[in-house]
Every structure is written in C-alpha cells, then in structure tokens.
Amino acid sequence: MNDPVEVIGGGLAGCECAWQLAERGVPVRLWEMRPKRTTPAHKTGDLAELVCSNSLRSDDPEHAAGLLKREMEAFGSLIIRSARHAAVPAGSALAVDRDRFARSVTKSLEIHPLIRLERREKTRLPVGDAVIATGPLTSPEMSRALTELLGGEHLYFYDSIAPIVDAEDLDLAKLFRASRYDKGDGDDYLNAPLDRDQYLAFHRAVLDAEVTPLHDFEQTLFFEGCLPIEELARRGVDTLRFGPMKPVGLRTPDGQRPYAVVQLRQEDLARSRYNLVGFQSRMKWGEQKRVLRMIPGLEQARFARLGQVHRNTFINSPVHLNRFYRLKARPRIRLAGQITGVEGYLESAATGLLVGLYLGLERSGVSAPALPITTALGALARHLTESSSKRFQPANINFGLFPELEGGRKLNRGERKEALVERARRALVAWRDELAHGEERLSLDGLERDPTEPSDLIEVVQCAG
Numbered sequence: 001m002n003d004p005v006e007v008i009g010g011g012l013a014g015c016e017c018a019w020q021l022a023e024r025g026v027p028v029r030l031w032e033m034r035p036k037r038t039t040p041a042h043k044t045g046d047l048a049e050l051v052c053s054n055s056l057r058s059d060d061p062e063h064a065a066g067l068l069k070r071e072m073e074a075f076g077s078l079i080i081r082s083a084r085h086a087a088v089p090a091g092s093a094l095a096v097d098r099d100r101f102a103r104s105v106t107k108s109l110e111i112h113p114l115i116r117l118e119r120r121e122k123t124r125l126p127v128g129d130a131v132i133a134t135g136p137l138t139s140p141e142m143s144r145a146l147t148e149l150l151g152g153e154h155l156y157f158y159d160s161i162a163p164i165v166d167a168e169d170l171d172l173a174k175l176f177r178a179s180r181y182d183k184g185d186g187d188d189y190l191n192a193p194l195d196r197d198q199y200l201a202f203h204r205a206v207l208d209a210e211v212t213p214l215h216d217f218e219q220t221l222f223f224e225g226c227l228p229i230e231e232l233a234r235r236g237v238d239t240l241r242f243g244p245m246k247p248v249g250l251r252t253p254d255g256q257r258p259y260a261v262v263q264l265r266q267e268d269l270a271r272s273r274y275n276l277v278g279f280q281s282r283m284k285w286g287e288q289k290r291v292l293r294m295i296p297g298l299e300q301a302r303f304a305r306l307g308q309v310h311r312n313t314f315i316n317s318p319v320h321l322n323r324f325y326r327l328k329a330r331p332r333i334r335l336a337g338q339i340t341g342v343e344g345y346l347e348s349a350a351t352g353l354l355v356g357l358y359l360g361l362e363r364s365g366v367s368a369p370a371l372p373i374t375t376a377l378g379a380l381a382r383h384l385t386e387s388s389s390k391r392f393q394p395a396n397i398n399f400g401l402f403p404e405l406e407g408g409r410k411l412n413r414g415e416r417k418e419a420l421v422e423r424a425r426r427a428l429v430a431w432r433d434e435l436a437h438g439e440e441r442l443s444l445d446g447l448e449r450d451p452t453e454p455s456d457l458i459e460v461v462q463c464a465g
C-alpha cells in the first residue's frame with residue numbers, strides 16, 4: 001500500500017513529519033490553510049513559520065534541548081538542518097533568521113517529488129492514514145471535528161501554565177510536606193506557609209508587578225477556574241488567600257494553621273522539580289522571578305519554567321494517545337506537534353519527526369518498538385502517555401521527564417547531565433541495532449558510525465550532517 005499520507009498543518013510538526021515520510025519513500029499530501037486562511041499569530045504564508053521568539057532553545061549538547069536536537073539530527077531532521085543553515089549568533093542557543101529558516105523549509109518541501117502541497121484548510125478528519133498537526137491555533141472547524149471524536153472534555157483551548165522550580169534550590173527548612181486534609185500519600189506536596197505580614201507584602205508585590213500585554217485573540221481566554229494570580233489579586237486583598245493560597249486542610253508540623261500557603265506539587269517522578277499550584281501568571285518574567293522569590297523557602301529558587309496564560313489547543317494525550325502518537329479511538333490518525341501537549345517549536349518538530357519515522361517504518365513493513373524512554377525523543381512520548389490524565393499539562397523537553405538514573409552514587413548537576421546524555425546515546429544506538437537486524441533497507445544515516453571510533457552521539461550526528 002502506498003497511498004499518500006494526509007499531513008494536516010504545515011507548521012513545525014507537519015513539515016518535519018512530511019519530510020520524514022517522503023524521505024522514507026512515502027507519498028504525502030501536506031495541507032496548509034495559510035495564506036488563504038490565517039491564524040491570529042501567523043503573519044506569512046511560509047511553512048514552519050515561527051510565530052514569536054526566533055529561538056529553538058539551547059544547543060548545549062548536555063542540555064536536554066541540545067540532546068533532543070542531536071537525536072533529531074540523527075534521523076535527518078529537516079527542521080534542525082534548516083535551523084543550522086539559518087542560524088544567527090545567540091550564545092549557546094540555536095536561534096535563527098526566521099524568514100530564511102521558513103523559506104528554506106518551504107523550499108525543501110515544495111520541491112520534494114513525493115510531497116504534494118495543498119494550500120487549503122482541511123475541515124474533516126481523513127479516513128486513511130493521516131497526521132493532524134494543526135498546532136495551538138487549530139482552525140475552528142478542525143477543532144470541532146476533534147471534539148466530536150474525542151469529547152469536549154478532552155480538548156483544551158487555552159493553556160495556563162504554573163511556574164516550575166528546581167527542587168535543589170528550595171530551602172526545605174521553611175517548607176513542610178503535607179497534602180490538604182492528609183489526602184493522597186500525605187506528603188505529595190511541599191507547602192510554603194506565609195504569616196499575615198508576608199502575605200500582605202506578597203499581595204502588594206503581585207499588584208505592582210508589570211504584566212505582559214494580551215494579544216487581541218487572548219482577551220477572551222480568562223476562564224474563572226484558571227485566572228492568573230495578578231487578576232485574582234486585583235479582585236481584593238483576600239482573594240488569593242481564598243484561592244490558590246488557601247490554607248484550609250493544612251497544618252504546619254507544630255500544629256498551626258498558616259495564614260496563607262503556597263503549595264508546590266511534584267512535577268516528575270524523581271522529585272527534581274515542583275510546580276507552584278494555581279500560580280499561572282502573566283507577570284513579565286523578570287518580575288515573576290522577583291515576586292515569587294518572596295515566598296518563604298523560594299528565596300534562591302531557580303525556575304525551570306515561568307507562568308503563562310495563552311491560547312493553546314491540545315488534547316488530553318494520556319487518555320487518547322499511545323506511544324506511537326496514534327489516537328486510540330482511530331488508530332490510523334496520528335497527532336503531532338503542540339496539539340499533543342508538547343510545548344515549543346523544537347518539541348513540536350520532534351513529535352512530527354517521530355510520527356513520520358514510525359509511520360514510514362510501518363509502511364516499509366518494519367515493526368519498530370517505540371524509542372526508549374531514556375532518550376529525549378522517548379521521554380517526550382513518555383510525558384504524553386504516562387502523565388496523570390487529571391493533571392496533564394504541556395511540557396518542554398527537560399531532564400525531569402527522563403527516568404531517574406540507576407545506581408546509588410549521588411551525582412552533582414553536571415555529572416548527572418553527562419550520565420543522562422550518555423545513557424540516551426546508548427539507548428538510541430541499541431534501538432537502531434535491534435531494528436537493523438534482518439532489515440537491510442533501513443537506513444538511519446545519522447546514527448551510523450564506525451564502531452572502532454570512540455565517539456559520542458554528538459560526534460556521530462555531526463559526521464552525518
């Protein structure tokens with residue numbers, strides 16, 4: 001069977017996915033509604049347009065985002081290749097000239113003999129093999145089609161992100177472990193108690209902090225159940241104390257009920273990160289750091305992510321997706337990109353790559369196991385499929401998504417990163433080797449290397465470049 005795969009959405013994910021498929025000999029119909037019909041954030045008709053920042057995050061090989069890039073390059077990623085061609089100086093980040101980048105991706109796809117570009121909106125879910133990669137600003141018709149299939153309660157239209165802090169920098173002497181009313185395991189949360197003066201100072205600081213202006217299309221996005229903290233603070237001095245900072249059901253270890261509390265919920269299985277529950281915010285990032293460090297125990301906090309509120313269409317992936325990004329309800333439909341609940345250009349492209357890879361292998365008769373969860377690509381899929389469906393939130397790639405290292409020795413931050421990267425490299429090579437047995441046609445160019453050469457993943461990938 002070599003029917004074309006319908007890839008809907010020519011953004012970061014759709015473009016990478018179409019490329020991976022076509023490079024594996026699979027014909028593709030790539031649907032992009034722009035420029036005829038645009039989104040509130042896109043400005044051009046180019047494929048893979050970057051709507052905001054021009055950065056694809058860190059290129060440091062020992063940063064999770066750097067590792068993800070190298071894994072993608074190992075599979076011949078179009079997005080990373082085009083980004084390197086269009087790179088502009090940005091320290092350790094990979095930032096691009098956005099027009100050059102988008103034009104380069106567009107050109108590569110337009111001239112590919114196996115890709116047919118349809119400049120039209122797709123309003124229905126296809127019947128055959130298809131990939132939905134319509135992004136955070138999916139057109140209303142397509143959102144409706146997904147809602148009909150998945151149920152409205154599993155499709156979100158906004159994203160309110162609470163800040164995340166690294167556990168290492170918390171002052172545990174000022175925090176206490178407890179769950180509200182001792183529910184759950186009793187120690188699921190770290191709690192930062194505030195006395196009256198601390199609370200009032202915090203409330204004042206939130207009120208005075210500068211916030212980022214809203215885009216027009218975001219004006220309607222304030223849902224009562226999900227208000228940013230500065231919006232709550234504006235409604236009255238006690239609103240936060242009756243909202244996300246409510247102390248009910250919590251007692252400090254000496255039996256006192258605090259005046260107000262900030263709850264920190266474990267973000268990963270390794271307890272290396274915590275999110276500040278209900279602390280979605282539109283405060284400017286510098287302001288947010290300053291204000292949040294007023295919370296007792298967070299004075300030295302380092303932020304893995306800051307709070308945000310913006311429009312974002314994504315599904316409850318732990319309920320609906322399997323490791324191969326197939327919809328459980330309609331397995332011939334795969335989802336890729338931000339609509340799966342990953343966050344960011346890089347991560348969206350990475351999921352597009354995986355969908356294209358798996359479907360391309362399947363079309364050539366190869367039954368591939370899912371990539372190991374110890375790789376960056378596998379860790380992203382793990383986040384989408386194994387997170388709690390009740391608390392599912394989009395995520396960037398970070399080492400907190402990886403399974404913890406085995407072995408008793410305590411590693412410092414640098415050693416831990418090095419060990420995680422090395423483990424990912426080994427896992428990727430083992431996956432390739434397992435696949436390659438008895439499968440001559442399979443070519444993962446980026447991973448091929450002379451086994452006699454001492455090399456790590458980074459060198460392997462650069463050789464392939």
Ligand SMILES: Cc1cc2nc3c(=O)[nH]c(=O)nc-3n(C[C@H](O)[C@H](O)[C@H](O)COP(=O)(O)OP(=O)(O)OC[C@H]3O[C@@H](n4cnc5c(N)ncnc54)[C@H](O)[C@@H]3O)c2cc1C
Binds near residue numbers: 136349
């Ligand atoms: C306002 C805003 C700011 C952002 N800023 C950043 C940032 O600074 N850094 C970052 O990493 N990420 C940012 N993001 C997230 C970013 O958009 C995504 O990470 C990334 O673009 C997602 O890739 P994608 O392929 O899933 O979606 P997109 O890149 O958005 O691609 C989806 C494509 O599908 C098309 N489409 C939609 N519906 C249909 C349809 N029915 N038929 C045909 N085509 C359709 C759209 O026109 C679009 O081209 C931002 C998002 C928004 C909304």
